[in-house]
Amino acid sequence: MPRFLRTLVLILSCVWLTPITEQYTSSQTQVLQQLRKQLEFPKQLSPWNNTENICYLPSTPLLTVICEGNSVTELKIVGDKLVKPDTFNGYSIWGKTLSPAFSSDSFFTTLSRLPSLKVVILVSLGIWGPLPDKIHRLSQLEVLDLSSNFFYGTIPPKISSMTMLQTLTLDGNFFNETVPDWFDLLSNLTNLSLQHNRLKGPLPLSIGRVHSLIEISLSYNSISGELPNLSGLVSLEVLDIGDNELDSELPHMPKRLVTMLLGKNKLSGEIPGQFGELSQLQHLDLSYNLLQGTPPTSVFALPNISYVNLASNKLAGSLPVSLTCSSQLGFVDISANMLVGRLPSCLSSNSNNKVVKLDGNCLTVDSLHQHEASYCQTHSKKKFSKLKSLVFLVAVIGGVTIIVLLLLFFLRYCRRKQEGTVSEQGLLPKPALDNSASGLSSELLTNASKYCIFVNISSQID
Numbered sequence: 001m002p003r004f005l006r007t008l009v010l011i012l013s014c015v016w017l018t019p020i021t022e023q024y025t026s027s028q029t030q031v032l033q034q035l036r037k038q039l040e041f042p043k044q045l046s047p048w049n050n051t052e053n054i055c056y057l058p059s060t061p062l063l064t065v066i067c068e069g070n071s072v073t074e075l076k077i078v079g080d081k082l083v084k085p086d087t088f089n090g091y092s093i094w095g096k097t098l099s100p101a102f103s104s105d106s107f108f109t110t111l112s113r114l115p116s117l118k119v120v121i122l123v124s125l126g127i128w129g130p131l132p133d134k135i136h137r138l139s140q141l142e143v144l145d146l147s148s149n150f151f152y153g154t155i156p157p158k159i160s161s162m163t164m165l166q167t168l169t170l171d172g173n174f175f176n177e178t179v180p181d182w183f184d185l186l187s188n189l190t191n192l193s194l195q196h197n198r199l200k201g202p203l204p205l206s207i208g209r210v211h212s213l214i215e216i217s218l219s220y221n222s223i224s225g226e227l228p229n230l231s232g233l234v235s236l237e238v239l240d241i242g243d244n245e246l247d248s249e250l251p252h253m254p255k256r257l258v259t260m261l262l263g264k265n266k267l268s269g270e271i272p273g274q275f276g277e278l279s280q281l282q283h284l285d286l287s288y289n290l291l292q293g294t295p296p297t298s299v300f301a302l303p304n305i306s307y308v309n310l311a312s313n314k315l316a317g318s319l320p321v322s323l324t325c326s327s328q329l330g331f332v333d334i335s336a337n338m339l340v341g342r343l344p345s346c347l348s349s350n351s352n353n354k355v356v357k358l359d360g361n362c363l364t365v366d367s368l369h370q371h372e373a374s375y376c377q378t379h380s381k382k383k384f385s386k387l388k389s390l391v392f393l394v395a396v397i398g399g400v401t402i403i404v405l406l407l408l409f410f411l412r413y414c415r416r417k418q419e420g421t422v423s424e425q426g427l428l429p430k431p432a433l434d435n436s437a438s439g440l441s442s443e444l445l446t447n448a449s450k451y452c453i454f455v456n457i458s459s460q461i462d
């Protein structure tokens, strides 16, 4: 009897459960079809035609749907709306964005009906509008990549409640508010990438407390102010904040850093000697800043360093001739600085496929592309700025004296003219009719006569 009962229960459950499961799967498929409609049928999704269960389609680099059990856990669609317009004012652009009928808000309402999603990658699909707060309903999300779309406004603060999030990538959009200061609430965040947006304001100090971070990429924005102390980010390997408006001095850097890209900012002060202790560092770009002093020599000798770009700063002094270079070093650019002296021997040989750029300094090599020694002194010595202001003062006094003398001469000329023929004042001769040998000086005098009228009139009014 019990065995029979068990069999009965089993049969019943099969009969009851199967349709429910199928129904559930098909409802997930319906949501996907709804998303496809809202994305205005991109051709990347044509494999979804005539398919009962989208979960079983093969994955491609442009389209991936992965399901666990009966629910979609991963959705990746890479579209072909790649070309970005120079200007975007928040409205649909024909052929570049989705149509004016598209609603970012409804799209994310539909997406949130796939609550098991762990990975959402929706790239180059022309999605436009603000990123709605309701994105946080996808509470299982570990990877969110919405790169190369037309999102603008603020990065929604509700994202801070998505504590499973490991990767947040919003590159190539039009986010135009400040860098959020709540990333420290995302304790599993490893990769943060917000490159090529219009973010402004300072970099919040809280970013230095996201200890899980491996990569911070914020290049090509308008982030200003201070670069905070990130030494506490013990796992950080990539720091890319190039092409912004940072204007502080350089802080100490985390020890595991492999790539440091801080070019094209307004960073000032000296390059910290601590950079010479970053034993994992391979790629260092500090070009196009306002850095001063002599670069720490140990940077060139780091065991893994292969790329050093210090071009277009105000670096001065000389590098020791006996400088040690890492065997990995393949590219060094120290051009457009104020370095003097001889070139270190390990930088002078362009052997081992090493590229060394050094134009625009005052080095004692290749004088064709170097400045005179005075160029590098004038800019670096404070003594000269005193001399410069003295020269400036003399020039100003000289200039004022000449102007006063000219004015006196002019007034005297006018008085003489006033005392002379009066009729000339009414009938000014045209320079074109003038046959005199010195045409230019007569033209000058004619013009001077014009001004004399004003001088005379004003003296008469007085």
Ligand SMILES: *[C@@H]1O[C@H](CO)[C@@H](O)[C@H](O)[C@H]1NC(C)=O
Binding pocket: 041, 046, 047, 049
């Ligand atoms: C898929 O369906 C859409 C409309 O439903 C159609 O325009 C498209 O040509 C179809 N693609 C394929 C490959 O069948």
Ligand SMILES: *[C@@H]1O[C@H](CO)[C@@H](O)[C@H](O)[C@H]1NC(C)=O
Binding pocket: 088, 089, 090, 152, 153, 176, 177
């Ligand atoms: C952000 O961009 C949108 C769309 O272009 C614009 O309406 C809004 O004023 C901008 N906000 C800021 C703070 O610049």
Ligand SMILES: *[C@@H]1O[C@H](CO)[C@@H](O)[C@H](O)[C@H]1NC(C)=O
Binding pocket: 142, 164, 187, 188
């Ligand atoms: C998130 O981090 C917590 C502790 O910081 C950890 O227990 C948890 O497993 C992590 N979650 C994921 C998905 O990595």
Ligand SMILES: *[C@@H]1O[C@H](CO)[C@@H](O)[C@H](O)[C@H]1NC(C)=O
Binding pocket: 167, 190, 191, 214, 215, 237, 238
């Ligand atoms: C996170 O950053 C690291 C370091 O740059 C990189 O190797 C890794 O591929 C990134 N992971 C993701 C998911 O982007």
Ligand SMILES: *[C@@H]1O[C@H](CO)[C@@H](O)[C@H](O)[C@H]1NC(C)=O
Binding pocket: 229, 230, 231, 232, 252
């Ligand atoms: C930077 O932060 C680290 C660790 O968070 C700390 O030990 C160090 O003293 C700080 N340095 C400065 C200059 O504030």
Ligand SMILES: *[C@@H]1O[C@H](CO)[C@@H](O)[C@H](O)[C@H]1NC(C)=O
Binding pocket: 279, 280, 303, 304
């Ligand atoms: C960095 O250099 C050390 C010592 O030379 C070496 O053991 C390590 O493998 C290198 N790391 C990388 C990422 O190349």
